[in-house]
Amino acid sequence: MKFAIIQFPGSNCDQDCLRAINGLDGLSAEYVWHKATSLAGFDAIVLPGGFAYGDYLRCGAIARFSPIMNEVVRAAKEGRLVLGTCNGFQVLCEAGLLPGALVRNRGLRFVCDMVRLRIEVPDSAFTHRCPQGTILRMPIAHGEGCYFADGNTLRELNANGQVVMRYCDGTGATSPESNPNGSIENIAGICNREGNVFGLMPHPDRACDARLGSADGARIFLSMAETILAERAKAAA
């Protein structure tokens, strides 16, 4: 199963993603430069963290116009799995593949920390085997991770089960204290209406080895693999 990792000028979690994915049984990852014009042969696409184009103008604002993004949009519309972590989430929002936007952290500080995330949907293509209420631990590292959406968008996200995870405390409560960046309703990750595009500010790529503090991030990649296998089985039947 092949994952594409898109490299923009300024991406800096591409190696983390490659290593994390290649370390999982049955999964392999390859870099795809942002000027490439094909994603043929890839089962899933990952937009990694970093500072694409130096975050100039707005995070993700220029990266969304990279040539490869036409193919990412096409793949998303075809139903292929697209994951955006951190800066990748910002790019997906700028590209209009996910609703809302990410703005400067409420506290103005770059936050680098381990956070807890409560899974909000019983099953998603990216969170199989994580029942609703599951708490995952993953690191965050961002200055502009405060999720914003207007009232209507927020209502739709909630009504359609698109809020995949929220920042929470040890008991699973989504308190203001457990919100690291001021995100509206403690939102940490959302998916599109169809459920095949997922963006989150935390780093599953940096949480794939218990020796480094958490292996919960691996569950995201393994879940994607499981979804792809299920799709293949469905197509073959």
Place this chain on the structure above:
Amino acid sequence: MKAKVVVMPKVAVLDPQGAAVREAMQHLGMREVKNVRIGKYLEIDLERDGADVEARLHKLCRDLLSNPVIEDYQLVKE
């Protein structure tokens, strides 16, 4: 010709930078300051004007220079 674009965060969007600057101004004795909002200002030099330049600039203001989810823009051509 020149085009000038001002991009501002929408009122509903939190502007913590603006709030920090407001507090600093008040701290420095400017008690009259009620609110500060921080945006971006872009000056764009263009080689020539044309019938569709303004429409194309507006399109780029919406697509690239601002994010309509969180920002409003004003475009002035000179």
